[in-house]
Amino acid sequence: MHFPTNGAGRPFVRIDGRSGGFALSVPDGGDLEIVEMRDKLLDLNLAGAQQGWLRLSTEGADWVALETLDDWAGTPRPSADHAPGVCIDVMSIDWPEPKVRQLRGSSRAITGFIARIAEAAGAVPDGNAVRVRLTGARVVKIGKGTSAEIDFEIAPRDKWPAVATFDAHRGDDAPTDGASGTSKAFGDMPDSPLDGPAKAAADAWA
Secondary structure: OOOOOOOOOOOEEEEOOOOOOEEEOOOOOOOOEEEOOOOOEEEEOHHHOEEEEEEEEOOEEEEEEOOOOOOOOOOOOOOOOOEEEEEEEEEOOOOOOOOEEEEEEOOHHHHHHHHHHHHHHOOOOOOEOEEEEEEEEEEEEEOOEEEEEEEEEEOOHHHOOEHHHHHHHOOOOOOOOOOOOOHHHHOOOOOOOOOOHHHHHHHHHO
16 A cells, blocks of 8 residues: 655655664655765754754654754753654755755754854854864764764865855745654654664764
């Protein structure tokens, strides 16, 4: 039996929290497309980034955005299963259309990656996105477990693109895996890591 996907949503990019591998949603809602990102450019709309509480489960994903950036106390944690997360638009000229995709997740790999870029970039001029070159991915020890840490270099400020350039490549109406709230549309899924090609791609960064 075959059933079409239900509705459309934002095209997304996912970063696997164990390998650092990047994967893109595809229009027919099929298997994610693994992409090699070593030495590739990535633009991030830091000014438009949201922080929030994210819960992933077999029923889907629940995202509750903070009312004020960094004010975690101002928006109480909805449940013990919600973790601090981030939601941000990112763009790479090396991706197939749409070039702009949503990155949303709560893994240490994702939140640490965005936080380190924000710290390294400093104050971002109004209307600009931050451009980085991705240089590698490493598996690091975190407590009793592991996570992926993605290395990058900040591009010269005169190379940072205008956020307005995102609009030409956004493709918001492109179908993804549907509007059913499946958790893979929300970035990293700790209960379903990428393997195979994603692991190989991450190993190639080392």
